[in-house]
């Protein structure tokens with residue numbers, strides 16, 4: 001079992017000050033509608049109504065799959081030619097669609113109107129529509145809006161926009177006395193229910209009793225937020241949400257993200273320190289799951305140590321994943337691309353990366369492909385659009401989106417996370433054999 005690395009001492013090393021290759025060219029990423037796929041599973045009484053085109057409808061239908069046994073919790077209000085030509089009143093049409101939906105689905109308590117490229121093009125004001133519809137349907141149904149448009153966004157930003165839209169309706173908690181310990185810990189970012197349960201148990205066992213998760217499973221169980229709240233980001237793509245929470249008086253705990261054994265330990269340790277959990281108690285609670293995580297990682301280390309990996313910018317998970325594969329699986333980093341580099345949120349991660357890591361922010365896809373071909377990595381993490389051409393060139397790839405859909409956070413999932421990297425290499429070996 002490896003020792004716990006104090007966050008402060010780790011901050012003195014790494015590639016925090018390394019130069020970053022910034023590129024602003026053609027990008028190959030999904031749009032923010034993609035977030036609906038995991039958000040609709042999380043908030044069980046919410047419905048996501050995309051106001052968009054048939055293309056938008058196809059995207060979420062094919063990405064989320066068709067639900068056969070359950071009523072879906074997402075749909076698309078199609079903007080057709082009449083709307084685009086200004087021949088129909090889009091607001092009237094939208095009101096009619098919402099009325100039909102809510103009459104048929106009394107289980108919906110929270111309705112998101114999700115903007116798209118077409119709704120932005122016709123300048124449909126969804127925030128006014130949401131206000132109007134909320135006035136009409138509250139207290140039974142709250143209506144909010146956010147944009148999932150592909151114009152200048154990357155796919156995980158859909159979750160950020162969704163959570164940020166919820167902030168104004170969160171109940172406010174009381175201020176604490178100056179110097180008093182925080183009253184509650186808020187975990188921010190969608191986690192699979194199984195991961196959430198594991199994290200809650202570990203934190204409760206340490207003695208941190210007030211732990212809330214955002215987004216919650218039920219829209220009527222929104223967490224209180226205020227100056228008595230400290231929060232930990234569970235996902236690295238929540239810049240706007242974090243800014244909003246800061247403005248409400250909550251305090252972010254800086255930590256690496258809970259990926260792998262080390263990442264999970266440091267993430268939990270940030271909470272333990274904020275709540276004054278004695279180190280002995282922390283060790284006692286985390287020892288067994290850490291040992292299990294270490295053991296499960298060992299099985300993949302043999303296959304992955306010394307293998308070279310290239311990350312294209314896609315999910316914003318790239319930097320924490322690079323830290324995990326390099327430090328816990330012994331992989332060598334060719335390039336770590338990220339769509340956006342949020343220096344504050346990434347500081348503890350950057351401190352753990354090797355000083356010579358080639359970091360890139362944004363994308364100029366042709367130039368990046370050239371660098372990748374020159375590097376000839378053993379494994380490429382990239383979007384779906386790049387995976388097939390690279391496979392055709394003989395490279396092994398891992399779809400970045402799979403790393404967002406799969407529960408990968410926490411000790412018990414460390415082995416599953418490692419498996420996502422070792423599986424494509426094992427498959428290639430089988431094909432070659």
Ligand code: SF4
Nearest residue numbers: 031056116117149150
């Ligand atoms: S929001 Fe834009 S990028 Fe996304 S599916 Fe619709 S049209 Fe395409």
